[in-house]
Amino acid sequence: MKNLAVFVSGNGSNLQAIIDAVKNGNLKVNIALALSDNKDAYALARAKEAGIKGIFIDPKIYKAKKEFEREIISVLEKEKVEAIALAGFMRILSPEFISRYKNRILNVHPALLPSFKGAHGIKDAFDYGVKMTGVTIHFVDENMDHGPIILQEALRVDDGDTLGSLEEKIHKVEHKLYPEAIRLFSEGKLKVEGRRVIIL
């Protein structure tokens, strides 16, 4: 796999980590584009700064999700995108979209799945009082935060941690783990066997 699209909605620190990994030679992919559903996403500024095509597709102008996704697909095909990394993309993709890119969409989740699914994984884990949490990189399937797990890394929640300090620790791990998972995928080193991902 060479051509990667990164889907974003917000800050884009994971996009930045992927950009940096490409720049320093650790990841040999072409970031064909960063696609955002939010025109104010800081991620788009990061893309611009790095000389990467940033594309905003406004979901509000489409009557149905299908039409919004049709527009996304036409952009992906034009840019010959082979794989997609969701990086803080706050939108659920349809089963049709996902099956079109089966086992070619990756996601980063800021908790140890299957615990703390959803949009607030860090806060939910913190509020629950867990002693360990972490980061999961997984393939995307039709169910939210559910597909086969590629990499996970655990980290300790210390007594002195605040939500803010835990967020920092989680993001630090994300920024290391996500480029690594994309590297393994891009080098053809991931084999999906049911729910299990074998690293070759």
Ligand code: GRF
């Ligand atoms: C990350 O914590 C990621 O795990 C979650 O959304 C956040 C995105 O952050 N899915 P950023 O936009 O990459 O900074």
